[in-house]
């Protein structure tokens with residue numbers, strides 16, 4: 133098993149900003165908590181927090197993030213983008229797109245996204261992303277991109293995720309060094325982040341849209357509060373659902389679970 137510690141991680145980092153300020157922990161509550169505390173203390177953009185184990189890993193929508201020690205890449209990246217909070221959705225979009233592309237590049241596995249940014253391989257979740265941020269007035273102070281990527285674990289051993297999750301090793305039939313995935317992930321995240329700051333989101337957003345497995349499917353969001361055909365996403369990243377009565381509803385938060393189409 134490869135170890136996530138400063139001695140092994142520092143030499144594989146090829147990026148100019150992301151990961152240059154590096155914290156590697158054996159165990160912590162959540163790498164997002166550590167990155168957030170560091171943000172408040174003034175840590176620089178690109179600060180990367182990695183851990184072998186999280187005791188209280190958090191997912192989106194207040195869920196738990198299960199990650200057996202050693203089997204996952206658990207990371208949080210601190211960003212300080214000069215954008216207003218109204219554009220923060222861009223970080224969710226670029227984090228999902230860059231992660232999908234990085235996993236595809238490092239493993240050869242085709243990756244899709246479940247709105248907004250779960251990374252799917254053959255319909256099962258391989259990575260999840262939790263973006264947290266703080267703003268003052270019309271400026272973001274900081275954002276933390278927390279990424280959990282299942283690398284070398286057998287989902288069948290964990291009843292909570294057995295039916296819905298997958299991992300790199302499960303899909304490839306062999307294990308892969310987490311450090312290879314980390315280096316590729318940092319490359320893609322950094323490239324997309326600076327591309328976004330320089331040129332805007334258009335190109336990244338169209339790749340995101342292309343990868344969204346959710347589009348064209350009947351889905352329910354928030355335990356059936358909204359149910360409809362996922363027709364498209366709008367400029368802000370919201371999901372547009374065509375309901376059975378023909379009306380269009382715009383969904384900005386939640387999880388899109390696949391459903392059967394309505395009966396005749």
Ligand code: BTN
Pocket residue numbers: 161162163164165186188189190191192193195197206207208250259260261262278279280281
């Ligand atoms: C989700 O799919 O719900 C998002 C999961 C995000 C998990 C990662 S693991 C590293 C970072 N630290 C956390 O506590 N959560 C994120």
